[in-house]
Amino acid sequence: MIDEVTIQSAKDVDINKILDNFNWERGHDNMMHCPSPQHGDSTPSCSYNAKNNTVRCFGCGKTYDTIGLYQALSEKVDGRVVSFPKAVKEVLTLDNQAPLQGNAAPQSSTTQYSHCNSSAKGNAYQTILSNSRPLTGYELNYLHERGIMLYDSCVYNGKVYTKQSIDKALQSETDAQKIQELNAIQSNGKFFEGIATILKKNRIQIKHNYWQGVNSIIYLIDYDYDNDYELQQYAVFLDDERHMAIQKTLDKVHMKKALGTSDFTWLAEWVENKNHKIYVCEGMEDALSYVQNNERAVSLNSISNINSFMDYLDKHYKRMKKWEWVISFDHDEGGEKAKQKLLDFFQTYNQQHPKYPYQYSVCKYPDTCHDINDYWRDKVFSR
Numbered sequence: 001m002i003d004e005v006t007i008q009s010a011k012d013v014d015i016n017k018i019l020d021n022f023n024w025e026r027g028h029d030n031m032m033h034c035p036s037p038q039h040g041d042s043t044p045s046c047s048y049n050a051k052n053n054t055v056r057c058f059g060c061g062k063t064y065d066t067i068g069l070y071q072a073l074s075e076k077v078d079g080r081v082v083s084f085p086k087a088v089k090e091v092l093t094l095d096n097q098a099p100l101q102g103n104a105a106p107q108s109s110t111t112q113y114s115h116c117n118s119s120a121k122g123n124a125y126q127t128i129l130s131n132s133r134p135l136t137g138y139e140l141n142y143l144h145e146r147g148i149m150l151y152d153s154c155v156y157n158g159k160v161y162t163k164q165s166i167d168k169a170l171q172s173e174t175d176a177q178k179i180q181e182l183n184a185i186q187s188n189g190k191f192f193e194g195i196a197t198i199l200k201k202n203r204i205q206i207k208h209n210y211w212q213g214v215n216s217i218i219y220l221i222d223y224d225y226d227n228d229y230e231l232q233q234y235a236v237f238l239d240d241e242r243h244m245a246i247q248k249t250l251d252k253v254h255m256k257k258a259l260g261t262s263d264f265t266w267l268a269e270w271v272e273n274k275n276h277k278i279y280v281c282e283g284m285e286d287a288l289s290y291v292q293n294n295e296r297a298v299s300l301n302s303i304s305n306i307n308s309f310m311d312y313l314d315k316h317y318k319r320m321k322k323w324e325w326v327i328s329f330d331h332d333e334g335g336e337k338a339k340q341k342l343l344d345f346f347q348t349y350n351q352q353h354p355k356y357p358y359q360y361s362v363c364k365y366p367d368t369c370h371d372i373n374d375y376w377r378d379k380v381f382s383r
Contacts, residue, residue: 010088013095022073035072132207147380150196154189265299277324289376306338310345324359330371
């Protein structure tokens, strides 16, 4: 049992040391995003009080001392659930007051999440991978908000519930009313099959990453297959390096950033669909929306990769002409220009190679949706 003096010593540690340990950004006005794992804070709604040495969120109403803040950020950033006694000891360790007995203190997030840049030594993919960790509920909710289900889930009253969480709750719940609510979710919710298995077979990982002060979702693409034959059979790509596609920030404030050398990401294999179509999208979330519907897709990861994509189609027409290519770009100026470029390519190619024509079309979806993911998300959460 920890005595009150030790607890108070932990509370007296400068709260900035906790924020620095997790590289938690705060503005010049001391405003920051809420540290609560349950609060998806899209705009900074937390304030730091130097006098009280606390952080308060005006969005969810929670106030954190150093111990509570350490517990919250451990779960939100590192995916670790830290007990109160353990948090007290680790907070004191940060302040060099009381070294932990037995096992060494966990490596701080500052060390775990180094800033990635082009001058970093070693394999860039490995560097990025070392700065990443599996998703926690907070990041999983980000994907759910986009209508993307990694695991078997159902949508009920605008919320996503994984099948595993419902089954687990039904096994332990004793309250009759809550059991009835869980059964209603299971019976009346819209079911969606998870795509984690498909992603794994396509060598795609979705993880959390901390890079340049930003908490984000990243899509790690690993096309380093075991042998050349397997590579030729199951992967289509431009280079033979391991690479990462894009980083998508969780706070919706920062822009997404391309971190790797990936030109495009293929989700054409292992999708059990007899439809000979591949949907060409701008971003990973658009492509994942198609996979969620059991359709094959390719993500350019950036519209700037359109020329590389056309060059690839030109060089590998014998393999690529068996598909019908459906253009599914965003409803904006960049998307329209890229669509016209690709249409011109197909038309010109077919005129020059009438024996080996490409089949192609344009996906039509409402102009009110910026991209395919918006369209899919609206369908997921519609009643």
